[in-house]
Amino acid sequence: MAMHEDDPGAMLAEQVGRLLAERADAASLRAVERGEWPAAIWDALEALGLPLTLVPEAMGGAGLGWRAAGPVFVALGHHGAPAPMGETVVAAALLSAAGIAPPAGPIAIARDGADCVPWGRHARHLALCEGDTVALVDAAALQWCHGTNIAREPRDRITGTGAPLAEGYLPARFGVEAGLLGVALLRACLMAGALAAVLDLAVDYANTRKQFGRPIGRFQAIQQQLAAFAGEAAAAQVAAANACRAADRHGLGGAAFEIGCAKIVAGEAAGAGAAIAHQVFAAIGFTEEHVLHHLTRRLWSWREEAGTERFWAARVGREVQALGGAALWPFLTARDDQDPMP
Amino acid sequence: MAGLRFDLRDSPPGSAALRREVRAFLAEQGRNWTPEVRGRSWMGFDRDFTRAVGARGWIGMTWPKRYGGHERSAMERYVVLEEMLAAGAPVGAHWIGDRQSGPLLLRFGTEAQRMRVLPAIARGEAAFCIGLSEPDSGSDLASLRTRAERVPGGWRLNGRKIWTSFAHLCDWMIALVRTSPAEKDGPRHAGLSQFLVDLRLSGISIRPIRELTGEEGFNEVTFDDVLLPEDALIGREGEGWAQATSELAFERSGPDRILSSYPLLAATAEVAPDPVPIGRMVARLVTLRAMSLSVAGMLQDGQSPAREAALVKDLGNSFEQSVPERVRDLLDVHNGPEELRRLHAYVTQVAPTFSLRGGTREILRGIIARELGLR
Ligand SMILES: Cc1cc2nc3c(=O)[nH]c(=O)nc-3n(C[C@H](O)[C@H](O)[C@H](O)COP(=O)(O)OP(=O)(O)OC[C@H]3O[C@@H](n4cnc5c(N)ncnc54)[C@H](O)[C@@H]3O)c2cc1C
Numbered sequence: 001m002a003m004h005e006d007d008p009g010a011m012l013a014e015q016v017g018r019l020l021a022e023r024a025d026a027a028s029l030r031a032v033e034r035g036e037w038p039a040a041i042w043d044a045l046e047a048l049g050l051p052l053t054l055v056p057e058a059m060g061g062a063g064l065g066w067r068a069a070g071p072v073f074v075a076l077g078h079h080g081a082p083a084p085m086g087e088t089v090v091a092a093a094l095l096s097a098a099g100i101a102p103p104a105g106p107i108a109i110a111r112d113g114a115d116c117v118p119w120g121r122h123a124r125h126l127a128l129c130e131g132d133t134v135a136l137v138d139a140a141a142l143q144w145c146h147g148t149n150i151a152r153e154p155r156d157r158i159t160g161t162g163a164p165l166a167e168g169y170l171p172a173r174f175g176v177e178a179g180l181l182g183v184a185l186l187r188a189c190l191m192a193g194a195l196a197a198v199l200d201l202a203v204d205y206a207n208t209r210k211q212f213g214r215p216i217g218r219f220q221a222i223q224q225q226l227a228a229f230a231g232e233a234a235a236a237q238v239a240a241a242n243a244c245r246a247a248d249r250h251g252l253g254g255a256a257f258e259i260g261c262a263k264i265v266a267g268e269a270a271g272a273g274a275a276i277a278h279q280v281f282a283a284i285g286f287t288e289e290h291v292l293h294h295l296t297r298r299l300w301s302w303r304e305e306a307g308t309e310r311f312w313a314a315r316v317g318r319e320v321q322a323l324g325g326a327a328l329w330p331f332l333t334a335r336d337d338q339d340p341m342p
Numbered sequence: 343m344a345g346l347r348f349d350l351r352d353s354p355p356g357s358a359a360l361r362r363e364v365r366a367f368l369a370e371q372g373r374n375w376t377p378e379v380r381g382r383s384w385m386g387f388d389r390d391f392t393r394a395v396g397a398r399g400w401i402g403m404t405w406p407k408r409y410g411g412h413e414r415s416a417m418e419r420y421v422v423l424e425e426m427l428a429a430g431a432p433v434g435a436h437w438i439g440d441r442q443s444g445p446l447l448l449r450f451g452t453e454a455q456r457m458r459v460l461p462a463i464a465r466g467e468a469a470f471c472i473g474l475s476e477p478d479s480g481s482d483l484a485s486l487r488t489r490a491e492r493v494p495g496g497w498r499l500n501g502r503k504i505w506t507s508f509a510h511l512c513d514w515m516i517a518l519v520r521t522s523p524a525e526k527d528g529p530r531h532a533g534l535s536q537f538l539v540d541l542r543l544s545g546i547s548i549r550p551i552r553e554l555t556g557e558e559g560f561n562e563v564t565f566d567d568v569l570l571p572e573d574a575l576i577g578r579e580g581e582g583w584a585q586a587t588s589e590l591a592f593e594r595s596g597p598d599r600i601l602s603s604y605p606l607l608a609a610t611a612e613v614a615p616d617p618v619p620i621g622r623m624v625a626r627l628v629t630l631r632a633m634s635l636s637v638a639g640m641l642q643d644g645q646s647p648a649r650e651a652a653l654v655k656d657l658g659n660s661f662e663q664s665v666p667e668r669v670r671d672l673l674d675v676h677n678g679p680e681e682l683r684r685l686h687a688y689v690t691q692v693a694p695t696f697s698l699r700g701g702t703r704e705i706l707r708g709i710i711a712r713e714l715g716l717r
Binding site for chain 2: 199218224227230239242260262309310312314318320321326328330333334336337
């Protein structure tokens with residue numbers, strides 16, 4: 001991908017991609033899955049200034065929007081998100097929006113309604129989101145009960161609470177469920193990245209694995225499956241980018257519709273893409289030793305988190321059903337038309 | 343897949359106002375459209391409607407004014423197209439001319455050819471059909487056998503086209519035919535040329551073929567020593583394959599590849615007892631619109647996104663085809679409102695064509711697989 005001087009998101013994403021290509025691999029994901037803290041990767045990502053991506057310039061941040069952050073999340077997902085940088089970027093965005101200066105180090109997000117906190121045990125701070133409030137909590141002051149998702153990523157429960165270091169209200173643009181929306185958008189972007197990586201792996205394998213005297217990628221049955229996968233992967237990427245654009249235009253709260261759509265499409269693509277990849281890799285892909293499962297188990301985990309396809313489809317479906325069939329089309333088009341409707 | 347990028351495009355400024363204009367027009371025009379008309383969508387042919395659309399300046403929107411066009415942007419055109427499709431308007435009498443024949447002539451036609459047909463297309467008076475498929479040449483188009491030979495004063499055309507949509511109702515065909523034999527061991531698509539064929543010429547017989555719906559839509563067109571004038575050749579002799587494939591990016595990328603079942607989706611949303619399948623379909627639709635707009639933007643910038651268009655068409659066709667099936671999961675259609683029942687019955691019957699017309703699913707996926715580096 002070319003450098004885009006005028007596109008800070010693409011530039012940052014390229015830096016993140018390069019850095020993770022050098023420093024993160026299957027061994028890093030394995031270490032995370034054993035419960036270790038990925039100190040070196042975290043430090044290198046933090047040194048790029050990523051946590052400040054969505055923090056306003058007035059608070060010392062980069063002042064970028066979701067459209068710039070999206071490609072960074074996608075790049076993280078491409079490498080299996082080996083450190084909680086995405087969560088920290090979102091947490092810093094919410095804290096700063098509520099007037100709280102985001103502290104250094106990893107920040108986890110706890111939100112009402114969700115019982116586990118991604119990366120909780122490793123976080124230095126916690127952004128506790130409830131309705132339109134955000135509180136900053138010292139993570140060391142909390143009791144944690146360790147758990148994992150099926151990717152064996154840390155998903156921990158808080159058992160005792162500590163007094164917040166600071167509290168604030170989110171502006172109206174963030175709505176009353178900013179924690180859910182921010183993490184759902186993050187997960188959609190991460191899935192888009194992981195899908196692109198899995199597709200690359202599967203295509204490479206199809207071009208090298210030989211059966212019946214030729215690479216299996218020469219068989220039309222394999223080609224057709226991988227082409228379908230490519231369609232799903234592209235859809236996930238576009239859906240995620242579309243949600244990021246909506247979050248910049250309408251605020252996180254106003255973008256619930258597009259974020260829901262992105263989480264649905266990315267989740268569907270995750271299911272379809274992982275299945276095709278495992279079919280192409282066959283037995284070797286089912287081994288602990290192979291890298292594939294670190295990404296596919298993350299896809300299966302991320303589609304469960306911050307609202308499943310079913311959860312979001314019920315919301316999106318109810319929203320459009322309330323409009324009635326005749327108003328559906330005007331609603332869909334008005335979401336992207338930039339000039340105001342009458 | 344490093345090669346395929348879908349950058350988001352914004353709707354053009356003023357699109358809300360343009361949509362309002364088109365909607366008001368469609369509300370007026372569409373008062374008597376039956377569920378079958380709306381289910382047939384761009385496969386429906388209605389000259390009066392097309393003339394009315396032309397009178398509003400919504401055909402040939404992007405073409406230069408001197409050819410009867412309106413010099414508006416490709417994105418404004420996109421807005422008008424999707425409004426027509428969402429309403430299930432019978433746009434078939436101008437769809438092909440506006441979508442591909444006109445743009446082809448703008449790119450490769452002579453000044454005389456352009457002056458002869460473009461203003462008439464834009465007025466909604468000249469209808470075009472696509473003469474590619476033949477009885478023995480479907481997906482393997484390069485094997486086609488219809489021939490044009492040079493004769494004094496022009497060309498003599500012999501052979502047969504089939505599945506030609508609306509040929510029995512159209513004025514013109516753009517036909518891809520062989521003008522010289524493919525050389526042994528040479529590329530099979532060498533020696534093909536495109537012709538602008540006036541369907542009133544003698545020696546042309548057009549036989550409608552009844553579809554499984556019971557209606558007549560496509561045709562068999564036979565050429566028996568048809569004499570074409572010298573200037574019927576479009577572009578360069580022997581360049582027909584490259585010209586025709588450049589047309590395919592226009593043919594494959596549009597909203598007509600994602601919205602064919604939209605009227606059924608809207609009618610179902612109204613009455614469905616479970617919001618989940620509705621939400622899933624809407625999420626897909628939102629995403630496909632963004633992808634299709636992205637390809638429209640590439641076309642506007644003068645790129646030729648043939649592979650991106652193939653990917654969006656494949657994904658879009660699968661979505662369009664999934665709608666009537668999903669609807670059955672939601673409710674017993676036979677007990678539903680009559681409007682929905684008839685739409686569903688109609689869309690169920692035509693849905694198989696979505697992944698055939700304009701290149702089959704297998705052919706599109708082959709193009710994507712090549713892009714992935716698998717072929
Ligand atoms: C409603 C409708 C309208 C149409 N309108 C027009 C028109 O206006 N003008 C026009 O020229 N044509 C038109 N067509 C024809 C259309 O373009 C062809 O149907 C299409 O190109 C496929 O050709 P075929 O039907 O001969 O199928 P075939 O090419 O014989 O294919 C049959 C099956 O084999 C598969 N197949 C073929 N080759 C391969 C391969 N290499 N690898 C894997 N699978 C393969 C196909 O995907 C398909 O599933 C129309 C078709 C329909 C259904």
